[in-house]
Amino acid sequence: MNWPAEAAAGCSCAAAVAASFGAPAFRLLSAGLALLLAVAVIPVCAVAVRAENWRANVYNEGLPSHLVAVDKNRQTFLFFEKKSPLKLKYSFPCVTGQLAGDKQELNDLRTPEGIYFVEYKIASGLDFREYGGIAYTLNYPNPVDRLRGKTGHGIWIHSKGFGLVPTRGCVAIGLKEIDMVGPRLTPGTAVVLAERLDESKVPQPDNGTARELRRLMHAWSNAWAARSRKMFDYYDPDSYSKATESFAAFRQNKERLFKSLAFIKIYNREIHALEGPGYWVTWAEQFYTASNLSTEGVRRLYWQRGQDKKFRIVGMEWTPRDVGMRADFQKGRLVAAALPPPATDASAEAPLPPRLDMPEAPGETAASGIPAVPAAVAQAEKLLAVSNPLVPRRAPAPPPAEINWGGRPGMETDREETPPAAKMPSAPETPPVLPEPAPPATPQAPEAPEESMAPEALSLTPETRAALEQAVQGWNTAFAARSLADMAALYDRERYNRLPGVPRGQSYNSVQRDLERRFRAPWLTLISRAPSLELQGTLAVSRCEQLVVAPDGAEQGVRTLWWQREADGNFRIVGSQFKPEELGLAAHYLEDVSNAVSADLEAWRKAWEGGRLDDYMSFYAPDAVQQGRWGAKNIRRQKESLWARTRPTLVQLSGLRLLMDKRGIRADMNQVYADSTGHSDRGTKTLMLRFDGRNWRIQREDWVAQTPQPVGGSPAAPHQNTQRAMP
Known part of the structure; x- marks a missing residue:
């Protein structure tokens, strides 16, 4: 990994000239022109600064089952599969941004460099010439990008309708190639965007860092499950506040939960690690269960070394997803993958020897060493199983509040999450009785207006x-x-x-x-x-x-x-x-409104499952957006046409998660759908909800289908469900 010095970039005039050319032959000319213009206008134009081109390394510790890499210098798209070890499966020509270098700001025509992840697939409503009809979105900017002040959005992997020409920052491959590799670009797929990557050296022997970080994530999970304040020692508070959310509010919410929750259990599975330019990312499939809710999905941690040379968390991302861990937990057979033993003597940061991801209370561990599932927990899990509809229920403790990720275009995500729980907005309740404060020092009494007598000093009786x-x-x-x-x-x-x-x-x-x-x-x-x-x-x-x-x-x-x-x-x-x-008051607000939100969502689900169009449309705002359809009238027209041919027969929702947004509430949930033709699918539904004074209305609706995994090692066929109009 090399990312030391930073080179000069030209003014916006250079970018404008370069943007007017589309031919690949202009790529070399554009770099020279940018440098020439930068030198010519130094007296009147500030010179931008950007990071030097990054050479990526991929180590053989903690690798995912498949990995995408892009060599910007050679304009090559690489797809690796883990076949003990990672093997190169495909190598395609590709194009990236019109200007060379690491993306720094909006509309700078550059492709970012770092570690990113596929969020979801867009299969309709795209310009064929620009995108080839299919695109896979990436999570740029990631937390480290935000920490470094980078701006911009909309970095995708897509195709081109009429030949490969440089993009405005995305990665583009051919039409045949996107059809070949697209089914493997499932949500959560890791993508390495670098100036240079030598596939002949993938993977390299681990120098111990990847193994250390995998163990650190394991130890972080243990501290969280133990409700220990040592969990906060794994964070860099200042960087975390800039990159993710207010660390003070995050800590306050966690400490409140540690006191109120009867237990927390956390299982990690498949902990992975990749090195980025000046940071590392670890991620794992994770199942969380506590006395107030349970959920599963993918957790990512972004790490940087501090001045003391120790790794600390500067960013965190979470996406709810059905990864099968809930089902294993209900059957009492969910066991976290054991981490490899340390390659060297244990350091101050090394966690305890491999074990389950949470400390067990006395009497909870069976003779086999696998923890038994408490009856009360198993019963609570039945309420959230995929086979059951979403039902409101009150949590016995205040909800958790954590960062979420994976927002769709136009859906800005705030930083709180919570299970369904409470009531509609109302006037605040009477404050509790306050503890008696220490007697304050008595300053000199202020002067009173001339027209009245000076009041006497007060005493707090x-x-x-x-x-x-x-x-x-x-x-x-x-x-x-x-x-x-x-x-x-x-x-x-x-x-x-x-x-x-x-x-x-x-x-x-x-x-x-x-x-x-x-x-x-x-x-x-x-x-x-x-x-x-x-x-x-x-x-x-x-x-x-x-x-x-x-x-x-x-x-x-x-x-x-x-x-x-x-x-x-x-x-x-x-x-x-x-x-x-x-x-940290957003969690309290979500607690107050979550019961009403979950009740409205259950009514919406029933109207959808029953095919009652008028009732179904009553839950949408007039300017709602649904999978590229703008306005309630267009949504209604599409549903009338679809339901005239195919009627919904099953809509099941589970794992509801609420997050506060700047203009409302974001609701993520698992969804299972079936219709009268026998078609069925499952995935993640995301709704943006706004309160109109009486009810919660859907402002935006997005859907990410769960793509089937390849069977028997053969390539997976394209998932037809994602090509159809949303049910």
């Missing part, structure tokens, strides 16, 4: 505390009810932002106009944790961690209110402040 809690609850209730009159009654209009000790901010009239604008929304949800209270002389200060969700998005942070007790004995607001901050 039980009566004062109760009155303040009631006042804060009154603000929360009025805000959630969008009552401008009730809100106005809580403010001291004459003293607002005019007292010493109160931060200067918006005027009273500005605050009221802002509230009036907010309250015009058709609905609004407030999630508020119990306030903390303190005294500042004659003023009382309340601080609440809050999440506000509305049709135009969500924001969370700390809301501080300054209160003064007036002559009538009531507290009124004389100052306010809101500081945005990531507090």
